[in-house]
Amino acid sequence: MASNHPTIEIVEVDKDHIKFSLSNADSSLANALRRVIISEVPTMAIDLVEIHANSSVLHDEFVAHRLGLIPLDSTNVGQFNYTRECSCNRRCALCSVELRLDFKCEGEQTVNVTSSMLYSEDDRVVPVVSQDMARPTRQNGDDDDDVVPEVEDTGVLIVKLQEGQKLSLRAIAKKGVGKEHAKWSPVSCVEFQEVPEVVINQDLMAELEEADKEEWAASCPSKVFRYDPVSRQVEVVENGRACTFCRECTLKGELLDTRINPGEDRFAKLVRITSKPKEYIITVESCGTLPAADIVQSALAVIKEKLSNVQAEMNGAWQ
Amino acid sequence: MNEPERYELFVLPEGVEKLSLEKDTKVPNAATFTIQCEDHTLGNLLRMNLLENDKVLFAGYKIPHPLENYLLLRIQTVPESTPSAALQQALSDLVQSVAVLEETFKEQMSGIKSREGTYL
Structure with a gap:
């Protein structure tokens, strides 16, 4: 069945989106790819939180949960181990990253505490800051009036503090997959669709x-x-x-x-609408932790690994 | 409270075989494979590939219980083949397919990157 292999073709791609067609493939492969992208591509996310002081309106668990959901730049996730597979006792720099947040509202104005105030010990894993917002964008051609003013991305809102309120904590980010908790899922949306064929009589x-x-x-x-x-x-x-x-x-x-x-x-x-057999268009929308193309690449590697694991087991145990 | 640990979904417990085989006692050339710590991702992928094989008379999978992380893959083949051979064929075929996809994807991405500069 050598000539029967599926092919992939990238239709459009930028940092956060990718659209590609998968042809000569069964829907089971498209679905496997979708499932793996959602739940089995490793990323980094905050997993443990130690709260030193919290006089905000949100209780500790609430803050910890919100911290977990903050997207962290996981481009270097390959350099980390899973904590359970690491050779260290509890945790080490090879399997975790420490982040700190320490803020007290001094003035009368309410202050927004955001993910950009999280200080990471390790430059490889930092809270995601949107680049599209930092860069001025042009719309509708070259008309100067349409230039959108530069807006600084202030990060993800964690909590608002009033005068005298304080939030101080230590958070540990770990490598994980979406199967364990959705905070490790690298995507906001993955879909695959059939390709329509429209013929007018x-x-x-x-x-x-x-x-x-x-x-x-x-x-x-x-x-x-x-x-x-x-x-x-x-x-x-x-x-x-x-x-x-x-x-x-x-x-x-x-x-x-x-x-x-x-x-x-x-x-x-008047019209005959069918779907092209064995062809699918897959759209992936990253949530910022990984570039969309890397997610797909990582997902393909994960599928291959899953298959090879079973294969190795077959070759090793019997025959 | 009684919730099973999430990592049990993908961490193989100690002393448990990833893959085991039970031959069918009543039907010739039929067997049921038990694959631990896998779900519909792999089950459906294998089943659909097995069904494309002419030597396979029956291929189906089920996940008997949602809280138990294993799947059963039942295969029946013609007398000239065996369920193990069919599964091996399916696995190597799929691994090859995915490897080809991986390769083409990488190639196209590096093409796009060199054409459009560092878009990342």
Whole structure:
């Protein structure tokens, strides 16, 4: 089955998003990839919290839980061990990172305590600061008025402190996977979808009046069809990539049937929508801890490792 | 209180075999594999691959209890093959597929990185 291997093709990619197509693959592979990305890609997250002082309005457990959910830059997660596999007794620099937070509100104004006030002992693992917000962005071309002013990312809000309130704590970040707790999941969203194939029956379409053609083309909520008033034809936009298989076009065809030729079932077949066999588009949205491309790479490695583990067991134990 | 530890989902307890095989006593060329600490990710992947093999007459998996972290994979083959051989074939086929994917993905990413500079 050598020639039968699946292929991957990156459609679009930036730091936090990636979209790629997986072709010649079974849905089980796409789903395995999705499941592994959600729950088995290792990242770093705060796991233990020692609270020295807390006079804020939130109780200790509440603060600890919020700390756990703060995304930490996990690009160097490969350099760390899992604590349970580490050779140390309880914990060491090879398997954990200590972060500190120490803040007292002195002034009259309420102060927001955020993740950017967490001081990390180790430069390799620090709270994520969004780069998109730090960088001024241009929208709608080069018009200078549209330049969004530079906004500093102030980090994730942990708690608000009033005058005299204090929060002082020590947090230990560890390596883990989303299966143990969702705070270790590197993604906010992963999805895979089938690739639509939209074919218009142009012979049948020619039987329609111009106004009906236009009305039919407009029936699609995802704007997959376009009526061209010059050629007087309905065409499919971008191979129907936007199609969501909602069948509104078929329902519209049925409506046209009841009006134009009642009792018949003709215009319901104006369009044939199928999904391409063995092809999936996977979209991954990182929550900032890892670049999206690294997540996919890591997930593929995890799947391979899972399979090889069973394989090694087979070769070792029997035969 | 009675919640099982989360790490039990993926840490193999001491003295437990990752994989064991029980031959079916009534059906020829059939066996049930028990794989510890695995879930639908691997179960479904193996089952679908096994079903593509002509020599496999039956392939199915189940996770008998949600709090017990093992899956049962039952395979029946034609007399010319054995369930173990079929599973081995499926595993090596999948490992190869994923390795190819990994390689192509890496290649495409380095292509994109060199073209668009350091986007990271």
